[in-house]
């Protein structure tokens with residue numbers, strides 16, 4: 001009798017499994033909504049797609065302000081690019097952003113001088129929390145043949161993350177950063193809920209792979225977080241005396 005019940009239980013169990021398999025349908029795991037919005041992808045990977053906000057298209061700096069006093073940006077526009085005007089200070093976007101994809105091109109001048117951190121230093125602050133050098137800095141520097149600390153060379157998240165490779169081109173050649181930024185989130189009381197994350201391609205090569213930032217960039221001492229919402233993006237007018245660097249073709253897609 002016991003044996004009969006055991007066989008019966010096995011038969012019922014087998015049958016149940018069989019019917020569950022029969023009921024399963026490949027369509028059950030198909031998701032048909034939402035339908036991704038159609039975006040016209042550019043023919044050239046460097047061009048802006050049609051859903052991008054153009055931060056600099058070559059003609060004017062209408063999307064940029066002088067960081068320290070919010071006056072119009074005073075950097076020099078010529079030949080489809082703009083160049084740091086030393087002493088006029090950092091510039092920042094008029095708009096603020098949370099999560100985004102951004103493309104930006106930059107060029108170290110052929111006649112660059114100086115060494116280490118004083119050779120083509122600028123920076124892309126992925127979120128600016130003040131009008132000086134506060135925020136999260138992706139370093140811009142001539143790192144073609146220029147020795148400095150690794151977490152301060154081009155492509156570093158300054159003083160936090162060394163780039164995976166040195167993809168630098170020589171002075172005089174245009175270079176690109178493609179950036180995917182996820183802003184940090186905070187609890188009501190100001191403590192960190194989720195860290196900022198960033199992925200960066202330098203001249204098409206992956207140099208920062210979805211890293212979690214330890215906080216805002218700090219020159220001296222450890223990084224830290226302080227609560228903020230959407231932030232402008234800022235470009236650095238570094239105080240070093242080397243030749244100023246240029247930017248062009250800047251666009252952003254909010255995510």
Ligand code: MG
Pocket residue numbers: 121122123137139140236238
């Ligand atoms: Mg810098």
